[in-house]
Amino acid sequence: MIGESANKVFFYKEVEPGxxxxxxxxxxxxxxxxxxxxxxxxxxxxxxxxxxxFVGGAGLKAVSDAEGMKNVQECKLAK
Incomplete structure (x- = not known):
């Protein structure tokens, strides 16, 4: 687990290839x-x-490098 998400935050994690x-x-x-x-x-x-x-839930999707970089600039690194 990296952390708990919130509005306008991002996580950064280095991983091994695979x-x-x-x-x-x-x-x-x-x-x-x-x-x-x-x-x-x-x-x-x-x-x-x-x-x-009946209710909403969370989902995940990959985004392009350009969209990802733009979004990260609008957020803060999660602590």
Whole structure:
């Protein structure tokens, strides 16, 4: 676990190349995103709210380097 997310914060984590699992947990479910990483590359992911039948939950998606860099500049590093 890296930390608890909040509005306008980002996390930074260096990982070894290979298969990774990013996870987010909302009040009603856990959500995983499996990705394959390469050495020397940056990857950006965004957490978003997805609507369900009765309640919303958290989801994760990969975003482009350009979008990721723009979004990071609008946020603070999580402590």
């Amino acid at each position: 298969e990774q699992t990013l996870s987010t947990e909302s009040e009603f479910s856990e959500n995983d995103l499996k990705v394959s990483t390469e050495g020397g590359k940056n990857y950006f992911f965004e957490q978003y709210i997805k609507m369900g039948v």
